Amino acid sequence: MTDHDAKPPAGRSLVHIVMDPTDNAAITNAVLNAHDPTTGRITLHPTPATKGSQSLIYDLLAALDKPIERLPEEKIGGPRLQQAVLAWLSGESHQKIFVLRSHLMDEQSWATLLEISRLIGIQVVFIYHAPQLSPVHQHLLFNTPHQITDNIYEFLHPVYGGEHFERPQDTTSPPITYVPTLPSIDFPRFRAEMFRQLSTEEFIAADTEYTHGIETACHWLSAHKDYQKNTTSYTNWHRALPSLLTPEESAKRAITLQHHYTEEEINSLSQGLLCLGQAPRTAGEYPHPWRDLSGLQVFLSELVNTAPSTNHTLARIRGAQAGFLLHGLLLNVPTEPEEHSGPGIGTPLTPQLADKIRRSIAHPQRAAALACALLTHSKYVLLCQIPVSALSRSAHHIRIDDQHCYTVPPHARGLLRAARSFAQLHASTARGRELLLAEGIGRKGQHLRASATACNIGLNPYIFNIYGSSNSCWHHRVNCWWIASPLHGPTPDHKSHEKNPPIPWTISSPPLTSI
Amino acid sequence: MTPLIWDDNSKENDHYLNLKHAQVIPTTGLRATHGNMKDNLDAKGMMCIHGATGLGKTLSTNSSLRELAPENTIRVQFRSIPNPSDIRTLLFDALRISGKMPKRAIERDKILKEALSDNFHVIICDEAQWMTTECFEYWRHLWDDPKTDMAIVFVGGGDCYRILRREPMLSSRIFIWQEFRPLTDHEVITYIPVYHPIWTQADPEDIIFANTHAARGNLRAWTKITAHTLIGMIHAKVETPNREILQWVFSRLGSGDD
Numbered sequence: 001m002t003d004h005d006a007k008p009p010a011g012r013s014l015v016h017i018v019m020d021p022t023d024n025a026a027i028t029n030a031v032l033n034a035h036d037p038t039t040g041r042i043t044l045h046p047t048p049a050t051k052g053s054q055s056l057i058y059d060l061l062a063a064l065d066k067p068i069e070r071l072p073e074e075k076i077g078g079p080r081l082q083q084a085v086l087a088w089l090s091g092e093s094h095q096k097i098f099v100l101r102s103h104l105m106d107e108q109s110w111a112t113l114l115e116i117s118r119l120i121g122i123q124v125v126f127i128y129h130a131p132q133l134s135p136v137h138q139h140l141l142f143n144t145p146h147q148i149t150d151n152i153y154e155f156l157h158p159v160y161g162g163e164h165f166e167r168p169q170d171t172t173s174p175p176i177t178y179v180p181t182l183p184s185i186d187f188p189r190f191r192a193e194m195f196r197q198l199s200t201e202e203f204i205a206a207d208t209e210y211t212h213g214i215e216t217a218c219h220w221l222s223a224h225k226d227y228q229k230n231t232t233s234y235t236n237w238h239r240a241l242p243s244l245l246t247p248e249e250s251a252k253r254a255i256t257l258q259h260h261y262t263e264e265e266i267n268s269l270s271q272g273l274l275c276l277g278q279a280p281r282t283a284g285e286y287p288h289p290w291r292d293l294s295g296l297q298v299f300l301s302e303l304v305n306t307a308p309s310t311n312h313t314l315a316r317i318r319g320a321q322a323g324f325l326l327h328g329l330l331l332n333v334p335t336e337p338e339e340h341s342g343p344g345i346g347t348p349l350t351p352q353l354a355d356k357i358r359r360s361i362a363h364p365q366r367a368a369a370l371a372c373a374l375l376t377h378s379k380y381v382l383l384c385q386i387p388v389s390a391l392s393r394s395a396h397h398i399r400i401d402d403q404h405c406y407t408v409p410p411h412a413r414g415l416l417r418a419a420r421s422f423a424q425l426h427a428s429t430a431r432g433r434e435l436l437l438a439e440g441i442g443r444k445g446q447h448l449r450a451s452a453t454a455c456n457i458g459l460n461p462y463i464f465n466i467y468g469s470s471n472s473c474w475h476h477r478v479n480c481w482w483i484a485s486p487l488h489g490p491t492p493d494h495k496s497h498e499k500n501p502p503i504p505w506t507i508s509s510p511p512l513t514s515i
Numbered sequence: 516m517t518p519l520i521w522d523d524n525s526k527e528n529d530h531y532l533n534l535k536h537a538q539v540i541p542t543t544g545l546r547a548t549h550g551n552m553k554d555n556l557d558a559k560g561m562m563c564i565h566g567a568t569g570l571g572k573t574l575s576t577n578s579s580l581r582e583l584a585p586e587n588t589i590r591v592q593f594r595s596i597p598n599p600s601d602i603r604t605l606l607f608d609a610l611r612i613s614g615k616m617p618k619r620a621i622e623r624d625k626i627l628k629e630a631l632s633d634n635f636h637v638i639i640c641d642e643a644q645w646m647t648t649e650c651f652e653y654w655r656h657l658w659d660d661p662k663t664d665m666a667i668v669f670v671g672g673g674d675c676y677r678i679l680r681r682e683p684m685l686s687s688r689i690f691i692w693q694e695f696r697p698l699t700d701h702e703v704i705t706y707i708p709v710y711h712p713i714w715t716q717a718d719p720e721d722i723i724f725a726n727t728h729a730a731r732g733n734l735r736a737w738t739k740i741t742a743h744t745l746i747g748m749i750h751a752k753v754e755t756p757n758r759e760i761l762q763w764v765f766s767r768l769g770s771g772d773d
Contacts, residue, residue: 023683025659032661045660047621048653049599058621069622104652129684 014117015124015146016155017102021131027152031098031127034156037064040095046105053112056105057081060097064088066362070454074363074447082112083425087364090120091418096155102126103134110140118144125155174212177205179311186335187321194315206315213303213319214326220299221327226292230482290329290480294405298397300333300475302407304344305375313337313344328486334474341377342473343406346460349374351411353457358415360455363447365440368419370451371412372437376400377460378473380445388420388434395420404476534738539578540706542734544695548575551691553583555666556637561658561688562668563643565675566695569735572670575695576639584637592641599653603627610636624656631663643669644678655684697732711741713748716755725761729768736768743767 020027035043044063047055061068061084071077076084089097099105099113110126117124133141133148180202183193194206221227257266290296303320307313317333324331338345347353349371361367372383378400390399395413398406408416416436423434441448445464452459539545548564555562564572580588589609593601603623607616610630617623640646640654657663669679669689676694679685698706703726708714714722730736740761747760 021683023687025687028659032659035661045656047624048656049649050620055621058619062621062625068619068625069617101652 013145013147014121015114015126015141015144017126017128017133017141017146017148018152018155019131019148019150020127020129020152023129027127028100028129030152030156031100034098035063037092037094040093041098042089042094042096043098043100045100046109048101051106051109053108054081056109056112057085060085061088061362063097064092064094065359067360067454068362070360070362073450074361074366076363080426082116083422084362084364086116086120087418087422087425089116089122091364091416091421092414093417094122096123096125098155099124099126101129103128103130103137107136107140110137114140114144125152127152173306174208176308177208178202179206179209179309179315182206182311182314182318184336187318187325187333190318191322206311209307209312209315210319210322213316213321214323215319216303216316217299217320217323218327221324221329224292224295226290227327287330287481287483290482293478293480294403296331296478296480297405297475298407300478301343301375301405302409305349305407305409307344308348308350310338310345316344324480326487328482328484330481330483332479332481334477337474340474340477341460341462342475343375343377345474346377347374347458349409349412351409353455354409354411354415356455356457357451361451363440364415364418364422365437366447366451367440368415369437369440369448370455370457371415372398373448373452373459373463374457375408375412376406376473377463379465380441380448380463381466383448384435384438384441384443386436388423388436391416391420391436404473532738532742534711534742537711537738537741538709539574540710542571542575542698542702542706544571544693545575545578547693548572549579549582551693552576552579552668555668555691556583558690559635559664559666560690561654561666561685562691562693563675563679563685563689564668564670564693564695565679566672567697567733568672569733570695570697571734572672572695573641574734576641576668576670580637580639584635587634588637588639590639590641593645594642596645596647597650598647599649602650602653606631628657628660628663631657631660631665633664635664635666637666637668639668639670641670643671644673644675645671646678648682651679651682651685655688658688698726698734699732700726703730703732707737710737713741713745713756718755718757721756721758721761724758725756725764728761729765739768740764 018027031043032045034041042060042063044059046059050059058068058081061071061081064085066084066088071081088094097113097116102110113124113126116122128137180198183190183197185193191207191210194210195203198206261269300317300320303316304313307316314337317337321331321333334340353374354371357367357370361370369383372378372386373380376383376398382400386398386400390402392398395408395416398408398416400406419436419440423436423439426439427434439447440451448459449464544566551562551564564576566572577590589606591602591605591609600620603620604616606627607623610627612626612630617626638654654667658665658667669675671678676692679689700723703722704719707722707726708717725740726732726737729740743764744756744760747763748754748756751760753760
């Protein structure tokens with residue numbers, strides 16, 4: 001996870017001047033090649049024969065790969081231009097700007113760059129292609145902590161790995177394969193029905209997603225505090241012996257075991273025989289509800305955020321339901337989630353699509369609104385009402401309608417953070433709250449439509465339907481109940497789970513009629 | 516004066532005065548240009564061809580590019596001091612970019628860079644000595660851009676070398692500097708008889724005489740001398756030039772020893 005709010009240590013200057021007295025083409029080439037927004041580095045190559053801070057801002061937006069020809073249409077002009085630059089730079093966690101041809105830049109441009117650095121804590125590296133600083137530039141630097149060097153190469157290393165273009169990308173998700181239309185049936189018979197209806201290859205592809213759902217559920221539950229609270233660990237393996245034995249028989253069995261195994265081996269064996277299960281504290285008090293519904297919604301949205309299609313989403317959901325049941329929980333999900341809107345249904349917000357949005361929309365809130373629409377498939381009227389405070393600090397989660405939570409995938413978080421920064425700079429207020437996306441959507445959703453058109457993306461018409469229930473997302477309609485003791489590990493200690501992985505699901509094992 | 520695009524690639528226009536039956540002669544300068552041009556194009560670099568007026572720089576450049584890059588050469592020539600905006604306008608036309616040219620320089624440059632990245636282009640800037648530091652900075656900007664796929668050749672007479680050399684941004688970027696010098700006597704004897712049929716049977720001493728007293732190794736001067744000599748030969752009804760005709764030519768050119 002990247003620390004997008006990192007600032008240089010106190011006392012370390014943000015402004016650097018790299019002297020290039022011979023105007024060496026190799027240095028310019030190295031700096032141009034260092035341009036990589038995915039690793040936090042922007043190279044500014046100013047347009048020749050232009051002056052003033054507005055030209056600079058246009059150049060910065062171009063360096064951020066924003067469509068400058070759309071600025072008039074997106075109503076970004078005047079002071080909002082600089083606000084947009086600040087929002088994109090801070091929201092996307094860019095850490096460094098290389099400024100080429102800085103020896104030719106006027107006083108106003110320099111002052112703007114120094115101010116940007118000061119406001120958002122971004123490092124600015126001026127490449128100065130002249131033997132010495134001009135008096136004007138020296139004067140501007142007078143009250144600004146800075147360092148002067150002639151070694152460009154100390155600045156060219158990547159700043160961070162980047163959260164939306166991590167390599168390798170999302171290692172937890174299965175590789176993308178085609179998954180056909182799946183049986184419209186609830187999870188207890190889902191896998192068996194898949195095996196009956198699909199070809200071998202199709203079943204393998206779908207089963208991979210299904211297994212991913214189970215395993216993700218196992219991992220999530222094992223680390224969840226509510227799950228841990230409801231389970232206890234066996235500390236004494238004697239308690240694990242069948243209760244039907246008499247005390248003398250239990251003692252004899254215990255002596256026999258101790259004769260052949262160490263205490264540790266017996267503990268491990270008993271945990272394995274018992275599938276690492278533990279008797280929940282509330283045993284005998286079933287059913288009772290799972291309390292953390294918000295967390296459950298986040299889990300489900302994160303599970304399917306990377307699903308490349310609705311069919312993949314369905315397989316993962318059914319797998320997660322199976323995984324929950326193994327842990328004594330009944331997770332109820334609409335039988336046909338694809339009939340609803342919500343995460344993983346319809347066009348997914350892939351990294352490629354997020355990138356396209358970044359390059360096609362200059363307005364931070366318009367870009368974020370489109371991303372959010374693809375992520376949540378919520379009605380635009382709901383999206384308009386999202387306050388800035390509904391976005392978590394690092395933009396990992398967003399809350400809609402004050403109750404429904406969504407996980408924001410890494411490749412989209414910068415978009416939402418940029419929108420937040422822009423909203424705060426521009427102070428879009430309604431009823432005293434800063435609104436995160438309203439300005440990017442429009443009163444009638446017109447900006448959202450325009451953004452989708454600019455990106456050549458089709459949006460679910462449901463999003464623009466102001467009538468009907470607003471609570472139609474499938475993951476808003478889930479509920480979850482404790483119904484039995486867990487049948488399957490892991491223990492509350494997550495490390496134990498790693499030593500004892502879940503039973504692998506393979507096609508060679510006969511599909512069960514249930515689960 | 517408006518800068519003009521000069522993209523007429525026909526051989527007939529190679530020679531000064533469009534002299535008929537004139538041949539492109541493989542002088543040292545031309546052969547060096549061909550080799551240097553090929554290397555420059557392969558490297559997608561910048562090159563400067565300089566020398567006094569009339570030594571064959573433009574002809575050699577055109578002849579080389581006609582062979583090396585016949586389809587993707589853009590020739591640019593300014594007859595007055597241009598500015599980057601003139602260059603942008605000129606390139607927009609030369610690259611045949613459709614649609615209205617945006618008003619903002621940055622938007623124009625975005626479109627130009629996209630066009631220059633689609634295919635490899637060679638841009639010939641003739642009379643480069645007229646360009647200002649701003650113009651060179653603009654060419655540098657286009658050439659340095661990682662997306663553009665181009666080579667640039669600056670051609671110029673007079674102070675071209677001194678003007679370009681004093682720009683540090685060009686010093687580190689120009690891959691090849693080629694100087695054109697006047698033809699030597701040996702080259703004159705070797706190549707002038709090939710240059711035009713009227714010299715094929717001429718007395719070598721008459722050729723040297725003309726070179727010494729008028730041409731002085733300058734190909735443009737030789738073109739003028741040849742044109743006037745042809746007229747003289749027609750009037751005199753002779754088939755080869757002689758000293759008398761040459762003296763008459765010198766009087767027309769305002770050259771020749773007193």
